[in-house]
Amino acid sequence: MGKIFECQQNVRFGHVDPAGIAYFPKIYDFIHEAFEELWQLHVGERYYHLLQEKRIGFPLVHADVDFVRPLRFGDRPLVRITCFKLGRSSLGLRYEYRVDDQVCVDARMTTVCVELDSLEPLEIPAAYRTRFEAILEDAPPKRRDSRA
C-alpha cells in the first residue's frame, strides 16, 4: 500500500446541529480544510500560494460521501488521505475520518487542476504529481456499502 497522509481535525460547537451532530455542509468544509493541510504538509505548497501566485486551483467536480457514524462536538477525528485517481488533470482523493478507530466519514472527491483565470483544465504539474503518486492507492479500495 502506498503512503497515507494523516492529519487531525476538531469538531467545534459551531459545527454541530441541534442534534449535536456535525451538519453535512461542515463535513465538506472539513474535507476542504484537510485538502489544504495536504497541500501544505505533504505537497509542500500552501494552497493559498498555489491559487494566488501560481494561479492554479482544484475545483471539485464529483463528490461521493458516506456518512457512516456521526461526528460530534469535541471529537478529534483522524483524517487519512489517499489518492485513488491521478489522471491528466483530474485528482481523486479519498478522505477517511476515524474517531476511536471507527470510520465516521468515507469520502471520495474528484477535483480538476485548472488554470484559474480561464478555468481551463491543466495537466497536473510534475512536481505536484510526484507528491500525489506517493499516496496513490495500489488497488481500488474495497467500497463501503453505499446502500445504492
Ligand SMILES: CC(C)(COP(=O)(O)OP(=O)(O)OC[C@H]1O[C@@H](n2cnc3c(N)ncnc32)[C@H](O)[C@@H]1OP(=O)(O)O)[C@@H](O)C(=O)NCCC(=O)NCCSC(=O)c1cc(O)c2ccccc2c1O
Ligand atoms: C473544472 C471544469 C472547468 C473542468 O472542465 P471540463 O469538465 O469541461 O473538463 P474535461 O471534460 O476536459 O475534464 C477534465 C478532467 O476532469 C475529469 N472530470 C470532469 N468531470 C468529472 C466528473 N464529474 N467526475 C469525474 N471526473 C471528471 C475528466 O475525466 C478529465 O480527467 P483527465 O484526468 O482525463 O484530465 C468544469 O468541470 C467546471 O467548471 N466544473 C464546475 C466546478 C464547480 O463549480 N464545482 C463546485 C465546487 S467549487 C470548489 O469546490 C472549488 C474548490 C477549490 O479549491 C477551488 C480553487 C480554485 C478555484 C475554484 C475552486 C472551487 O470552485
